[in-house]
Each structure stands twice: as structure tokens, then as C-alpha cells.
Amino acid sequence: MLQRRAFLQVAGAAFATALGRPAFSAAELLRYGASPQQLATPISYFDRLITPTPVFFVRSHFGPPSYDRSRTVTVHGLVKKKVELSVDDLRHLPEVTQTAALQCAGNGRGLITPRVPGIQWDHGGMGQATWTGVRLKDVIALAGAKSEARHVWLKGADRPPKPTVPEYQRSIPIERALHPETLIAYRMNGEPLTHAHGGPLRVVVPGWAGDHWVKWLTSVQLEAEEASGFYMQTAYKIPIKQAIPGTPVPPEGMRSVTTFPVKSVIGRPLDGAQIAAGPQEVVGVALSGDAAIEFVEVSTDNGATWHRATLEGAGGIGLWQVFRYRFVQKQRGEATAIARARDKKGNMQPENAIWNPSGYFWNAWHRVQWQVV
Numbered sequence: 001m002l003q004r005r006a007f008l009q010v011a012g013a014a015f016a017t018a019l020g021r022p023a024f025s026a027a028e029l030l031r032y033g034a035s036p037q038q039l040a041t042p043i044s045y046f047d048r049l050i051t052p053t054p055v056f057f058v059r060s061h062f063g064p065p066s067y068d069r070s071r072t073v074t075v076h077g078l079v080k081k082k083v084e085l086s087v088d089d090l091r092h093l094p095e096v097t098q099t100a101a102l103q104c105a106g107n108g109r110g111l112i113t114p115r116v117p118g119i120q121w122d123h124g125g126m127g128q129a130t131w132t133g134v135r136l137k138d139v140i141a142l143a144g145a146k147s148e149a150r151h152v153w154l155k156g157a158d159r160p161p162k163p164t165v166p167e168y169q170r171s172i173p174i175e176r177a178l179h180p181e182t183l184i185a186y187r188m189n190g191e192p193l194t195h196a197h198g199g200p201l202r203v204v205v206p207g208w209a210g211d212h213w214v215k216w217l218t219s220v221q222l223e224a225e226e227a228s229g230f231y232m233q234t235a236y237k238i239p240i241k242q243a244i245p246g247t248p249v250p251p252e253g254m255r256s257v258t259t260f261p262v263k264s265v266i267g268r269p270l271d272g273a274q275i276a277a278g279p280q281e282v283v284g285v286a287l288s289g290d291a292a293i294e295f296v297e298v299s300t301d302n303g304a305t306w307h308r309a310t311l312e313g314a315g316g317i318g319l320w321q322v323f324r325y326r327f328v329q330k331q332r333g334e335a336t337a338i339a340r341a342r343d344k345k346g347n348m349q350p351e352n353a354i355w356n357p358s359g360y361f362w363n364a365w366h367r368v369q370w371q372v373v
């Protein structure tokens, strides 16, 4: 039974097709704004290790390009020999499968005060999947990096809606590009990477915010400098020192977002749920882009006492684990639970998130409230 459940979680979509009825439906995704490409994972899915692909959040600046499985990736710039590779060419390199959480830098923006503009995500701008593909370092090795190469510029096939809108391009430092966990993926949760998630090829950078995970990948360009352009030099910046809430920060006071900070989110019971008195459990996920999770604590008395939750799944940088805390709910009426996590570098999830002008990396303690009946 357990095995079957685990299988269902990993291969939900495929399994459902075999049965002729959907186990998970994309209709469950929560839509943000008029654009069809900002879709959030329902919070109730934050009770398991793998987010089924149909309910995995989607974030695209301009919407997807046409679907093209024959699309190639060109490795160029500061390389010894420019190479152009198809998905089939990549198949000759060693294949790697790893689990990693993908989280938008703006996840939680809707919870930041004072409010900042942008997609008002609450918790659903994240998901965890298994990613299968090849190491970016093996792909770069085919072209041969020149010693002056310091940054790797990544670009996809999607294009802005009009010429005045800048192109989407991010760069990552060469060390991160050559890290053995940085991949070019062609499968997600065991199935070919879907169009919405960047198929046929996307970048996977475990622990780093979603904006680096470039979808519909076409260009890997080695350069001496960071990528120029709006999405690297203006967007995706956070203050170097804590900003005064609600006030702008000058460009020289900002740095690019990289890893996401430690955080835990309660998946169930849901906020506002009715729960029965008696034995209960709080289940959620905890993740950090900086280190593996050290522990998660849950308080059911508004922070007076904290209890260690059990952790499930493998620990690692940029990988979420499920936490579970069992307790007996005695009182009827209103009840609350709060979760907080610490990672193995000693970073503690803060009671209140640090405000910043773009509302990135919200990671305050997660509180939920129930009616005990």
C-alpha cells in the first residue's frame, strides 16, 4: 500500500492516464492575474515529497514559445569550439536524476507588508520534483571553457511580447554552472519535461531561486561578466543590508538573488479548516537553499512551547523534507499551529520576514488557525 502510494505520488500523471481518469488535474492550479502562466500549487500538496506535475506551479514572464522537440542548445562565447546540441545529442552524456525543489524568488510576496507590486503569491510558488538530464558541466566540456570565462548566460526560446520589453536572460557564476548538481533536464517526475515547465530542455540549479532555472533553453554563453540586460542588472535584486520597510533602495545597495532562505510551510490541516478534537497531526515541508534542514519545530500554544517534528525524505541543499508532528488536540474552539525550521548552517526561519522592495524570499513562521469541533 505504502509502495503504491509513493508510486502514485511520483508518477501521478502517467498512472492516471493508464486508468483513464485524472488523479491530479491542472484545474487545481490557482490562477494569478489575467496571464495564464502564473499558476500556483495548492498548499494542500505541501504534505508530500514530490509535487505531481499537473499541479506543479508555473511561472513564465511572457508565456511559452511554440513547442519544438527538435530545438537545439548552442554553447558559445568564451569556448574553444562552439557546439550545437539536440536532445538526442545530450543523451550520449551520462544521465543524472536528482530531486530538488523549485521555488520562485517572489513566492510569498502577497504576504509581505508593506505590500509591493508583482504577482501576489502566497505559498504556492514552489514545488519539488525529480529532474533527469545531464550535467551542465559535461555540456560545457564539449565546447571547452576558456580560462577567462567567469559567468554562464542562459537564454530560452521565449520572446517578449513587444520589442520594447527586454528579453529574459539570467547568468550564473561559472562555479555554480560547473557544480555537479546543475543540470540541463529533459525529464520531470519520470516523464518528458512538459511544455509549461520548459520542455524539451531546461536548467536545474538546486537551492537557487527559480529565475535561474531557464526554460526552453537555447543558449549557453560563457562570458567574463554577468549577463547585461534588465533581468540580471535590474530585476531579481535584494538589498545587501536590511532596508527600511516601504522605502526604495539605490542600485548600489542591491545584489542579485541566488539561494533561497530556510522556510517551512504547513500543508495540512489547512488554515480555516475544521478539525476534530483528539489525536491530530500537522504535516508540511521544509527547505533551504543554503543547507540541509536541521530541524522543524511546531508550536500549538502560540509560540510558548515548541516541539520537534519528525523529518521524512532525504536531506540536502535545496531539497525539501516532509515534517510531521503528532499531538492531541484537547480544547475545542479556535486553535493555532506555527511551524519554524532551522538549516544546518544555523539559519533560523524568522518570526517576521525581512521586507525588500521586490518582495523576494518571504519566509516568516507559518501560522494556521483551525476550528476544533
Ligand SMILES: Nc1nc2c(c(=O)[nH]1)N[C@H]1C(S)=C(S)[C@@H](COP(=O)(O)O)O[C@H]1N2
Pocket: 056, 057, 058, 059, 060, 061, 062, 063, 102, 103, 104, 105, 155, 156, 157, 158, 168, 196, 197, 198, 209, 210, 211, 212, 213, 214, 215, 216
Ligand atoms: N525561458 C524562461 N525561463 C524561465 C522563466 C521565463 O519566463 N522564461 N521564468 C523563470 C521563473 S521566474 C521561475 S520561478 C521558473 C518557474 O518554473 P516552472 O514554470 O517550471 O514552475 O522558471 C524560470 N525560467
Ligand SMILES: [Mo]
Pocket: 059, 103, 104, 105, 106, 210, 211
Ligand atoms: Mo520566479
